[in-house]
Amino acid sequence: MSDDLLKPRFPLGGASPFRSEYEGFSISESMANSFVWLACRLNRQADFERMAREVFGFAMPGPGGLARRSAYSTFWTGPGQWMVVAPFSCHRDLETLMKEGFGPSASVTDQTDAWLRLDLEGVACHTVLERLVALPLHTVGEGSAHRVSVHHTGCFLGCLGMADRYFLLAPRSSARSVFHALRQAAESVLTPLAAPRHPPVSGLSGGGAPHRG
Amino acid sequence: MIIEHPLLGPRDAQEFVYLGDASLIDRPDGMAEDSVECFHDYLYLRSNPAGLHRELWFHEGGDRSWLVVTRDTVTHEIVKVELAADVARQRGRCR
Numbered sequence: 573m574s575d576d577l578l579k580p581r582f583p584l585g586g587a588s589p590f591r592s593e594y595e596g597f598s599i600s601e602s603m604a605n606s607f608v609w610l611a612c613r614l615n616r617q618a619d620f621e622r623m624a625r626e627v628f629g630f631a632m633p634g635p636g637g638l639a640r641r642s643a644y645s646t647f648w649t650g651p652g653q654w655m656v657v658a659p660f661s662c663h664r665d666l667e668t669l670m671k672e673g674f675g676p677s678a679s680v681t682d683q684t685d686a687w688l689r690l691d692l693e694g695v696a697c698h699t700v701l702e703r704l705v706a707l708p709l710h711t712v713g714e715g716s717a718h719r720v721s722v723h724h725t726g727c728f729l730g731c732l733g734m735a736d737r738y739f740l741l742a743p744r745s746s747a748r749s750v751f752h753a754l755r756q757a758a759e760s761v762l763t764p765l766a767a768p769r770h771p772p773v774s775g776l777s778g779g780g781a782p783h784r785g
Numbered sequence: 786m787i788i789e790h791p792l793l794g795p796r797d798a799q800e801f802v803y804l805g806d807a808s809l810i811d812r813p814d815g816m817a818e819d820s821v822e823c824f825h826d827y828l829y830l831r832s833n834p835a836g837l838h839r840e841l842w843f844h845e846g847g848d849r850s851w852l853v854v855t856r857d858t859v860t861h862e863i864v865k866v867e868l869a870a871d872v873a874r875q876r877g878r879c880r
Contacts, residue, residue, distance in 0.1 A: 635793055636793060648848075649849075650848040651850055651870065706796070719846065719849075721799070721800055721846035726845070
């Protein structure tokens with residue numbers, strides 16, 4: 573089998589991460605992180621909380637919260653459930669690390685490659701996002717993350733800076749749809765800095781093998 | 786319609802999916818002698834009040850929690866919102 577068939581694609585279908593720039597706003601595709609879902613098991617809450625302090629050095633964030641320290645960041649995704657994010661370069665085996673760290677107090681599910689991460693930056697973040705998500709954005713400050721619906725697709729929106737740095741996690745299987753929604757919202761109010769470039773049509777949003785010929 | 790989520794605050798009803806009467810929480814014991822009659826009532830008999838109604842809503846576009854929403858079916862006013870897990874525990878369930 574020839575090697576070129578095994579080259580991985582980015583969630584938006586390209587061979588490199590995609591980026592769109594507007595006046596005061598940019599969207600960048602990122603594959604730099606590992607993700608796992610962490611769920612506290614029934615009647616194990618005390619153990620789980622103790623392990624969390626040992627593994628992360630902080631208590632798990634409450635509803636709508638996002639906590640960060642050293643390489644780890646975690647955000648609340650539902651009652652007793654959190655997403656854990658760490659750099660892929662040094663935490664390739666995040667699932668194993670979490671299983672070892674939390675033992676039988678938690679259930680761990682690998683989510684790496686299941687999500688498209690888009691980094692949103694710029695002073696116009698609110699101008700674009702307020703057209704897409706039903707959240708009072710002034711309450712989504714640094715250290716908060718929420719599940720939101722973007723064109724009826726469940727995504728996570730987290731704030732990393734004051735009001736000018738956000739990340740949006742979209743299911744990889746709906747990557748191009750969510751990206752389209754985001755770009756449509758941006759183009760309705762902002763001027764692109766370069767001629768709009770579209771993700772390659774031949775690439776599959778599900779990350780499957782590229783078309784040949 | 787806005788639903789006041791007990792954990793997340795006011796959220797648009799578009800994020801939720803409606804299931805039905807909150808009495809669905811009280812699933813009968815399948816091993817009881819009268820289980821056939823109990824399950825018949827559980828599955829098919831629903832009251833359809835013009836007024837306050839307790840119903841199950843799922844926060845599908847949010848934190849995926851189940852809620853018990855007390856809603857006035859005449860005015861659509863939402864009187865009370867609770868986590869279904871809390872309601873189940875109050876009724877003696879372990880979760």
